[in-house]
Amino acid sequence: MLMKEYRICMPLSVEEYRIGQLYMISKHSHEQSSDGEGVEVICNEPHAHPQHGPGQYTEKRIHLSSKLPSWISMFVPRIFYIIEKAWNFYPYTITEFTCSFVPKFHIRIETKFEDNNGSNLNVFGDTPTPKENVIQLDILNDPIPEKHYKSKEDLNTWVSAKTGRGPLQAGWQNQSHPIMCSYKRVECSFEVYGLQGKVEDFVHRTVHDILLVGHRQAVAWMDEWHGMSLEEVRQFEKQLQEQTNNNLKSKQSLGYVSTPRFTRSVSVSDEVSLKKMGAAPASSPPNPVRLNSTPE
Numbered sequence: 589m590l591m592k593e594y595r596i597c598m599p600l601s602v603e604e605y606r607i608g609q610l611y612m613i614s615k616h617s618h619e620q621s622s623d624g625e626g627v628e629v630i631c632n633e634p635h636a637h638p639q640h641g642p643g644q645y646t647e648k649r650i651h652l653s654s655k656l657p658s659w660i661s662m663f664v665p666r667i668f669y670i671i672e673k674a675w676n677f678y679p680y681t682i683t684e685f686t687c688s689f690v691p692k693f694h695i696r697i698e699t700k701f702e703d704n705n706g707s708n709l710n711v712f713g714d715t716p717t718p719k720e721n722v723i724q725l726d727i728l729n730d731p732i733p734e735k736h737y738k739s740k741e742d743l744n745t746w747v748s749a750k751t752g753r754g755p756l757q758a759g760w761q762n763q764s765h766p767i768m769c770s771y772k773r774v775e776c777s778f779e780v781y782g783l784q785g786k787v788e789d790f791v792h793r794t795v796h797d798i799l800l801v802g803h804r805q806a807v808a809w810m811d812e813w814h815g816m817s818l819e820e821v822r823q824f825e826k827q828l829q830e831q832t833n834n835n836l837k838s839k840q841s842l843g844y845v846s847t848p849r850f851t852r853s854v855s856v857s858d859e860v861s862l863k864k865m866g867a868a869p870a871s872s873p874p875n876p877v878r879l880n881s882t883p884e
Contacts, residue, residue, distance in 0.1 A: 589775055589776065589788075590776050590789070590792060591721060592721045592723055593722045593772065594771075594774060594795070595706040595771055596727065596770045596772070596803045597705050597726075598770070598806065598807055599753050599760065599766065599767060600766060600767075602703050605770075607814075608806045608807075608809075608813050609678075611821050612809060613825075614828045615809065616802060617832060618831065618832050626836055627649070627672075628651065628832070628833055628836050629646065629647075629648050629829040631647040632646045632826075640677035641677060643676050643678070645674070646672075646673075646674045649669045649672075650670045650671075650685075651836065669687075670686070670687050671687065673685075678701070679700060680699065681697075682697070682699075692777070693777070693787070694776075694777045694778075695774065695775070695791060695795075697772055697774050698772070698773045699771065700771045701768060701769070703766065705767050706769040708769070711771045717773065723796070725799060725800050727743060728744065728756045728760060732800050736797070741804055741805060741808035743756045744756065748814070749811055750811045750814045750815065770799075776788045776792060
């Protein structure tokens with residue numbers, strides 16, 4: 589298992605971001621849903637926890653076959669999807685990702701939001717994350733994948749008409765008021781011989797980019813959501829979820845999702861299969877595991 593803690597500051601208060609987060613996730617999910625792929629919402633309902641109190645539970649299917657790297661997509665069927673389960677007890681959330689196609693794949697993201705600039709060294713109150721596993725993400729200066737860049741979301745030039753905030757400048761984390769930090773402890777586990785390290789590294793690179801882009805957008809879209817009530821943003825969320833689900837079902841019914849590429853099982857202990865996946869086989873693999881080419 590590979591664990592890292594990401595810290596992302598934003599020129600917002602924790603109370604403001606409660607609305608911004610819901611808006612950003614809904615809009616981003618809707619934008620990513622095209623050609624039969626995207627985020628399908630299965631469940632979104634109130635949920636209570638004995639320790640954290642009232643909150644919201646959501647379950648989604650993330651269809652993303654075409655977005656996988658070639659060394660994964662070569663043995664993953666086109667009907668592949670990941671299940672996301674999230675418990676939102678703001679300002680504390682838990683999100684888990686699993687996949688029935690690969691039962692030993694699991695991601696857990698524990699999040700806490702605080703009104704500071706990332707200075708809390710033990711925000712989760714248990715064992716502090718080792719310094720080498722802490723990653724400070726800068727929404728202003730850190731590079732994002734070129735395909736995600738939009739000039740109107742560039743925080744070097746962004747200005748909020750509603751709040752007067754922006755553009756951000758060097759050292760903004762120590763100068764902005766308000767300021768908050770999103771602390772995310774991400775644990776990734778892929779217990780499949782020969783692929784574990786490669787998959788876990790890939791997941792963290794992907795998480796890094798998603799967090800950076802998503803938090804940039806939450807700030808850049810501020811004038812779209814700032815001032816909305818919780819009831820209003822929940823209604824916005826519901827409308828986009830219905831549109832996204834209808835779009836996915838429509839595309840899939842038209843045949844945008846093709847059949848699996850392999851009809852046989854792929855053994856991750858088999859030397860030929862390992863070479864095709866880009867992993868070097870070891871001399872004596874312990875407890876071989878097999879992945880079926882079609883979902884369970």
